[in-house]
Amino acid sequence: GEDVEQSLFLSVREGDSSVINCTYTDSSSTYLYWYKQEPGAGLQLLTYIFSNMDMKQDQRLTVLLNKKDKHLSLRIADTQTGDSAIYFCAESTHGGSQGNLIFGKGTKLSVKP
């Protein structure tokens, strides 16, 4: 069945880079997403990547996709305390409609000053 796996915790120092990893099982995934959830808040879409891309960069965020290994990563450069949150990896096989996203359990990022 479809499954998305993430490590549960990551701790970094302010100013360092953070790398959050994700693996997925559905080879027919067309889009892969990274969401951020802060305490008491809804989910915020950070970035997404189409399955025929290897890399996408957006300011401090870099997404790398290894489709052969079904591995997705999110790198946050110059991590700030405001980046502390839970980061969810998600996959979609329904084109970009986001009608049915499969989420991982989330990685809690703690940024120490």
Add this chain to the structure above:
Amino acid sequence: DTGVSQNPRHKITKRGQNVTFRCDPISEHNRLYWYRQTLGQGPEFLTYFQNEAQLEKSRLLSDRFSAERPKGSFSTLEIQRTEQGDSAMYLCASSSSDRGSWGTEAFFGQGTRLTVV
């Protein structure tokens, strides 16, 4: 527009009671989604509307759950005969299909936290 709005933010109910949640999507969005999130887990898809039509339902949506979007605007999610296992955060999201068939961002509301005692 202030984004996706969900009411109530919190609901405590006794087991066996019925509850209803409301979601008001971003006004120009024709797509609306319901997800459920339990503690320590990622959100799980429940159902999806395009305009007033319910196009997809998860196996998680048991017979006790019903969702409606009668006029293609706001949506309600009702849970009948609540059980303790229904305790979770219920998230609503909306998006527009007008931006094409790919990469369409779904905006999430802050959710309704349900506690069944």
